[in-house]
Amino acid sequence: DSGVTQTPKHLITATGQRVTLRCSPRSGDLSVYWYQQSLDQGLQFLIQYYNGEERAKGNILERFSAQQFPDLHSELNLSSLELGDSALYFCASSVGGGGNEQYFGPGTRLTVT
């Protein structure tokens, strides 16, 4: 158990809908990262927050947004969902920035039908 929690574990929704994925980092970790893993691809970095502020952006679509709250939990919002958004979404946390090892949550499997 990494200490990072993600909810929900599974999510099934229809195209065009909007969903919110939630992540609670390990106690003491200030950074939260979001990753997407689609069927034929490796882990794709989406976005990083550090202590409430956006720190780095990867291949995140404009339909997706995220935020980190004062209690350091983070939410990833996915809107106008398309079939291709079906993927496993991981959240990870670390003490500081990307030079520190990251602890991954169990992931949220999103299925868009």
Added chain:
Amino acid sequence: ILNVEQSPQSLHVQEGDSTNFTCSFPSSNFYALHWYRWETAKSPEALFVMTLNGDEKKKGRISATLNTKEGYSYLYIKGSQPEDSATYLCAYFGNEKLTFGTGTRLTIIP
């Protein structure tokens, strides 16, 4: 687009044998190189984070080396055991972003 490449893509190794695989990454704007172990149906688990050229880290039977000047890292597993079966991911951290390779899938044959 940053290229982080791992080879081989997959590997079958007899139990008890030692093995190694490679991660190559850009040598520019380098800050850190991560290795993760990812078992099926679980989450990636950190093995090592290395930052210095020539760095060598060890955890039990697993060790890793780093060459930042030529942009490669090796992961070694000594005396493979069935529980070593997993996908091993490396990730390059530079320009504030972590870019993962596609991994080496290791299967240990009992």
